[in-house]
Structure formats: C-alpha cells, structure tokens
Amino acid sequence: MAVNAKNLNETEFFYGHKACAGCGGSLAVRIALKVLGENAVAVLPAGCMSAVGFNFPQLCFGNNAIISTFAGTASMLTGVEAGLRAQGITDFHAVGFAGDGGTADIGLQALSGAIDRNDDILYICYDNEAYMNTGIQKSSLTPFGARTTTTPAGKNIRGNLRPKKNLFEIVAAHGIPYAATASVGYLNDFMRKVEKAKSIKGTKYIHILAPCPTGWGVKTDETVDIAKEVVDCGLWYLAEYENGAFTLNHQPKEFSSVESYLRKQSRFKHLTAEDIEIITQSRDAKWEFIHKNFN
Amino acid sequence: MAKAFLSGNEAFAYGVRLARPQVISAYPITPQTIVVEKLSEFVEDGSLNAEFIHVESEHSALSCAIGASSVGARAFTATSSQGLLYMAECLPYAAGGRFPIVMMNANRSTALPWNIYGDQRDSLSQLDSGWIQAFAENAQEALDLALMSFYIAEHKNVSTPFMANLDGFVLTHTYEVVDVPTSEQANAFLPKYETENKLDLQHPRNLAFSAGPDTNTIFKYKEHIGILNSKSVIKEAEDRFETIFGRRYSGLTESYRTEDADYIIITLGSIAGLVREVVDALRQEGRRVGLLRLRYLRPFPNEEIANAVKNAKAVAVLEKDISFGNEGTVYTNVNSALQKAGINIPNSNYIGGLGGKNISAEEIRTIFDELKSQKSAVKFLGIGGVANGG
Numbered sequence: 001m002a003v004n005a006k007n008l009n010e011t012e013f014f015y016g017h018k019a020c021a022g023c024g025g026s027l028a029v030r031i032a033l034k035v036l037g038e039n040a041v042a043v044l045p046a047g048c049m050s051a052v053g054f055n056f057p058q059l060c061f062g063n064n065a066i067i068s069t070f071a072g073t074a075s076m077l078t079g080v081e082a083g084l085r086a087q088g089i090t091d092f093h094a095v096g097f098a099g100d101g102g103t104a105d106i107g108l109q110a111l112s113g114a115i116d117r118n119d120d121i122l123y124i125c126y127d128n129e130a131y132m133n134t135g136i137q138k139s140s141l142t143p144f145g146a147r148t149t150t151t152p153a154g155k156n157i158r159g160n161l162r163p164k165k166n167l168f169e170i171v172a173a174h175g176i177p178y179a180a181t182a183s184v185g186y187l188n189d190f191m192r193k194v195e196k197a198k199s200i201k202g203t204k205y206i207h208i209l210a211p212c213p214t215g216w217g218v219k220t221d222e223t224v225d226i227a228k229e230v231v232d233c234g235l236w237y238l239a240e241y242e243n244g245a246f247t248l249n250h251q252p253k254e255f256s257s258v259e260s261y262l263r264k265q266s267r268f269k270h271l272t273a274e275d276i277e278i279i280t281q282s283r284d285a286k287w288e289f290i291h292k293n294f295n
Numbered sequence: 296m297a298k299a300f301l302s303g304n305e306a307f308a309y310g311v312r313l314a315r316p317q318v319i320s321a322y323p324i325t326p327q328t329i330v331v332e333k334l335s336e337f338v339e340d341g342s343l344n345a346e347f348i349h350v351e352s353e354h355s356a357l358s359c360a361i362g363a364s365s366v367g368a369r370a371f372t373a374t375s376s377q378g379l380l381y382m383a384e385c386l387p388y389a390a391g392g393r394f395p396i397v398m399m400n401a402n403r404s405t406a407l408p409w410n411i412y413g414d415q416r417d418s419l420s421q422l423d424s425g426w427i428q429a430f431a432e433n434a435q436e437a438l439d440l441a442l443m444s445f446y447i448a449e450h451k452n453v454s455t456p457f458m459a460n461l462d463g464f465v466l467t468h469t470y471e472v473v474d475v476p477t478s479e480q481a482n483a484f485l486p487k488y489e490t491e492n493k494l495d496l497q498h499p500r501n502l503a504f505s506a507g508p509d510t511n512t513i514f515k516y517k518e519h520i521g522i523l524n525s526k527s528v529i530k531e532a533e534d535r536f537e538t539i540f541g542r543r544y545s546g547l548t549e550s551y552r553t554e555d556a557d558y559i560i561i562t563l564g565s566i567a568g569l570v571r572e573v574v575d576a577l578r579q580e581g582r583r584v585g586l587l588r589l590r591y592l593r594p595f596p597n598e599e600i601a602n603a604v605k606n607a608k609a610v611a612v613l614e615k616d617i618s619f620g621n622e623g624t625v626y627t628n629v630n631s632a633l634q635k636a637g638i639n640i641p642n643s644n645y646i647g648g649l650g651g652k653n654i655s656a657e658e659i660r661t662i663f664d665e666l667k668s669q670k671s672a673v674k675f676l677g678i679g680g681v682a683n684g685g
C-alpha cells in the first residue's frame with residue numbers, strides 16, 4: 001500500500017528544533033524521515049536545518065544525522081554510504097537534505113560528482129528560493145523578480161534579474177536513475193516519491209519546493225497553501241525523471257492566477273504589471289516545453 | 296619481509312595497502328598521483344579490499360573521507376599543494392569531529408607563481424588545523440609511517456587525523472630499496488579500527504554539531520589534549536613497530552651527532568639526508584656539528600628540541616617555507632621551544648628549497664660556517680637583498 005497520511009510512521013525523527021514557525025524545509029525533512037524510517041542516515045550541510053537542529057546539547061534527530069560542510073552534502077553522503085557498505089551494513093538509507101544555495105550553488109559540483117558515480121544515495125533539496133539561514137540573500141534558485149537582501153527592489157533594479165536555475169533538468173541530464181520535483185503543498189505526491197526513491201539503487205534526487213514564510217513574506221500558517229498555489233498557477237510543477245524519460249505527474253486543469261500568487265508575498269510586492277507579464281510568459285514557455293518533452 | 300625497489304609514493308601506497316583502509320577517496324594532483332594510481336591497481340588486482348571513490352575534487356576527497364570515518368570506517372586520501380589548500384575547509388572539520396583519517400600530502404610549492412616542485416609551504420600553512428603532521432625522510436620511513444599513522448590516529452586517546460608529508464619529487468619520485476612487511480606482520484601491528492565516535496544504526500547519534508560560546512572551549516580543549524596524547528602513542532607505536540618489524544624510530548625528532556655538537560642544523564624532510572652527510576664530512580675535519588631532524592611538527596617536539604640543543608653554541612633552522620612578513624614557520628616554533636626552555640643562544644633561519652630549488656652540500660657547509668660567527672638572522676639561501684642584510 002502506498003504511504004499516505006493515514007499509514008505514515010507516527011514516530012518523529014526531527015523534533016524539538018528551533019525552526020521558524022511555518023518552516024517548509026523542516027516539514028519536508030520531517031515527512032521524508034518518516035517515510036525512510038529509523039535506518040535513515042542523514043547528512044545536512046551548514047544551513048537552516050543544521051542551524052535549527054544540531055545545537056549541542058540539544059540534538060534533534062532521532063535517527064543518525066551529521067552536519068557536512070556547506071559544499072559537502074553529496075560528498076559526505078558518498079563517504080557515509082561507502083563506509084557503511086564496506087563494513088557489510090546494507091539496511092540503511094543515506095539521505096541528504098540541503099537547501100537551494102547548498103544544492104544549486106556551492107554544492108553543485110559535489111552533487112554532480114555523486115550522480116556521475118551513481119552513488120547509492122538520496123539527495124533531497126528543500127528549495128526555499130534564497131539563502132534564508134543567513135538572512136534572505138539571492139541564490140541561483142531565487143526566482144525572477146524576487147526581492148532579497150542582496151537583490152533589493154529599488155527604482156533602478158526591481159529585485160532579482162535572473163530566472164530560477166533549472167536544476168531538475170540539470171540533474172536529469174546526468175542520466176540519473178531517478179529524479180523528481182515536489183512541493184510541500186502536495187505532501188502525498190512527495191511521500192510517494194520518497195517511497196519510490198527508497199527502492200531504487202543508485203543516485204536519487206528530489207527537489208521539493210518548501211516555502212519560507214520569513215523570506216517570502218507570507219503568514220506562518222500559509223506555507224502549505226502557498227506551496228500548493230505555486231503548483232496550481234504553473235510556476236512550479238510536479239514531475240519525475242526515470243529511465244531517461246520525463247513524466248508530468250500533475251496537470252492543473254486551468255492555471256490559477258500568477259498575479260494572485262505573487263501578490264500574496266511581500267518579496268514580490270514591488271512587481272509591475274510588466275514584470276508579471278514576463279513571469280507569465282516564461283511560465284507558458286516552460287509548459288510548452290513540458291507538453292512537448294514530458295510524458 | 297621482502298625487498299622491493301620503490302619510489303616514496305609507491306612505498307607509501309604499499310604501506311596503506313598493509314593498513315587495509317575500507318574507503319579511499321582519490322583525486323589526482325602532481326606529485327601525489329602515483330599513490331592513488333597504485334592503490335587503484337591494488338583494488339583492481341584484489342590485493343586490497345576497499346571502496347575506491349573517484350571524487351571530483353579535493354574538497355570532496357576529504358569530505359567523503361569524513362563521511363566514511365563518521366560511520367566507523369578506516370579512511371584514506373592523498374593530496375598536495377593546491378589540493379590541500381582547496382580542501383582546507385575540511386581539515387579542521389575532520390580534526391574537530393575527531394575523525395582519524397590518514398592523508399598523505401606530497402609537499403609541493405603553492406601558486407603563485409605556479410610550480411609543481413617540492414617545498415613545505417602547503418602543509419606548514421595548515422599547522423593550526425588540528426592534524427598530526429609528520430615528515431618522512433626516505434621511502435622506508437614513508438612506508439613505515441603509512442602503517443604507523445593509522446595506529447596513532449585511531450588510538451582512542453588520540454582520535455585525531457594524521458597528515459604524512461613526503462617531499463614532492465625528491466622523495467615521492469625517488470626509487471630506493473625498501474623492506475615491505477608481510478600482511479601477517481602488518482595485521483599483528485595494526486588492530487581493527489573500533490570507535491564509539493560514529494553514526495551507529497543500533498545507537499543513533501547526531502555528530503558534527505554546533506557548540507556555542509558556553510561549550511565550544513571544552514571541545515577545543517579536548518581536541519588539543521587528543522593531539523598532545525599522540526606523543527606517548529607515537530612512542531607506543533614505535534616500540535610496537537620495533538618488536539614486530541625490527542626497525543626503530545626515534546619519536547618526534549631524530550638526533551644525529553648532537554650530543555657534543557657546538558653547532559646544530561634543525562630541519563625536516565628529505566634534506567636531512569644531505570645534512571647528515573655534511574655533518575659526517577665536517578666531523579672528519581674535527582668540527583663538532585650535528586643534525587636535529589624534526590619528524591613531527593604537530594604535536595610539536597618542544598622538550599626534544601630543548602634537550603638536543605641545550606649544550607650547543609648556536610643553531611640554524613633550515614626549512615622550505617616562509618611565512619611572508621615574518622620568518623619560516625618552523626623557525627618560529629623552534630624559537631618558542633628554546634625560549635620556554637630558557638635557552639638563549641644565537642639561532643638563525645635559512646629559507647631554502649622553495650619551488651624545488653636544489654640545496655647543495657656546499658650551502659649546508661656555509662650554514663655551519665656562518666653559525667660560528669653570526670647573530671640570529673633570517674636568510675634566503677642563494678639570494679642577497681635586504682631581507683638577508685644587504
């Protein structure tokens with residue numbers, strides 16, 4: 001039976017931490033560990049999740065967990081996996097949880113290396129679209145137009161000028177055994193993907209959009225709603241890459257309003273109608289690509 | 296034991312094979328490459344049962360080794376120069392986590408200017424990273440150090456990573472006849488790595504955590520105690536080594552004809568061989584000179600240095616290193632040892648061998664000559680200029 005909210009493991013593996021109220025990243029980590037179970041061996045780089053969960057003597061992981069260097073999530077996972085296997089231990093899941101900066105910027109080289117070697121690891125990127133732990137600075141996964149503390153929205157420059165890096169397809173281009181996108185707004189879909197990744201040998205990558213109320217400027221009880229809406233308006237999508245092919249998992253019947261999604265967040269409040277049109281057009285171009293290339 | 300004709304790199308790789316590491320992370324850099332090539336051959340021919348990981352950078356090489364060590368596996372990697380600097384973030388990380396990784400470093404110059412040849416500026420720049428640092432003189436010592444390094448690093452009172460340094464090219468690429476111990480001997484010497492400092496499926500742990508202002512000093516103090524403890528464990532390892540292999544090493548330093556010496560050169564690495572020859576030649580001429588070779592820079596041999604030079608009239612530190620704007624780092628450390636012991640004699644610093652520049656026997660003679668007359672000074676061998684007093 002597929003894992004769902006009813007049969008999900010009731011044991012908590014990540015609790016007592018000091019994440020901000022409404023943290024999408026901690027929700028992704030908590031749910032993934034429930035699916036993976038007590039034999040998950042987690043590697044988390046310097047970043048939000050390690051900052052909130054590993055403060056001696058208050059250590060918040062019920063399973064084995066270790067902080068890696070910022071750039072070293074994937075390489076440390078490789079060592080953990082190889083080290084256990086070399087000792088004849090096989091009943092474990094080596095899983096990494098890194099943010100967008102730790103994955104798409106500073107950790108990309110190590111991630112690419114691990115995929116290239118096809119190390120038997122699961123890498124989960126919780127994407128909150130900026131360096132939130134250091135106070136909301138732009139990463140390469142910050143979307144176009146977003147205001148961060150290093151892409152201020154002023155008269156001359158209106159926030160981040162560059163589009164979000166397409167990391168899912170960059171990862172897929174390695175010929176990885178399994179990659180998927182997800183959102184904390186669609187947790188059943190995420191749980192199913194973690195469950196699936198658990199059974200696949202080789203490198204697995206799941207990219208889950210995980211809103212940060214502090215950085216996005218939404219209320220702390222709106223995390224799940226906004227994570228749902230980003231999928232519903234078509235600015236994020238739920239898909240998988242397996243056996244060399246892309247599959248779209250969820251096709252909204254009709255897109256909800258991009259403008260309405262953007263206007264709910266203070267990081268986008270400066271956007272002009274023209275900016276919103278650019279974002280809408282890029283969404284449409286992306287979906288044209290998806291319809292052409294995804295099953 | 297069997298005799299073999301091996302380069303320093305090969306000898307070290309043979310020593311690593313005898314130590315049976317479970318995970319090897321490998322990234323090539325001149326002049327270290329032969330170590331990882333050789334180990335890959337051992338894995339291929341089945342003589343070494345290890346996970347051989349082709350990492351994509353030195354940062355990942357050490358990060359991967361830390362991951363392997365964090366689950367209780369014996370881990371090895373090797374690097375040099377720019378590679379050591381590229382992984383520098385991971386050095387204090389491994390030491391702070393008390394992960395007893397062994398790493399060979401082929402001592403090489405650091406850019407700029409680019410230069411692939413040997414000097415010791417790479418590893419000496421990392422003396423504060425919390426690693427034990429040893430410097431081999433020849434291929435036999437390289438092999439023996441490879442085996443002993445795991446024993447010392449993994450000892451429960453030490454639990455500290457170990458960097459074994461071999462002078463680039465001069466040692467890494469020079470062939471010598473080497474005694475290669477049998478695996479039975481090696482197994483008798485080196486026990487299986489056992490630790491509680493690991494992620495354990497039966498007893499889950501959180502490792503490599505944060506420690507704030509209230510507790511940080513305690514962790515750092517314990518780290519310091521661990522590396523200080525290695526002094527007695529190095530002796531224990533060498534005693535054990537002599538019993539099994541019949542070869543004797545002399546701890547943190549090696550004294551050569553220092554007992555009655557008026558003038559002593561203190562140095563490290565492969566250049567010690569030439570200094571020893573010059574000492575012998577000068578002794579033939581009736582001059583009372585000696586050599587003190589530093590085998591370990593961390594832990595630092597404060598007492599050993601003081602004991603070796605306490606009756607000397609002057610000493611010189613010859614090193615392939617310069618801490619720009621000051622003096623050679625080894626010299627700074629040696630001066631601290633002398634000062635603490637209340638030894639107030641002229642002591643000079645000779646900077647030589649940078650970027651692989653040859654140091655000649657004649658230059659070493661000159662150092663001994665100058666020691667007779669001069670006051671303390673810092674000099675670059677073979678160069679005039681203001682830093683050398685005009």
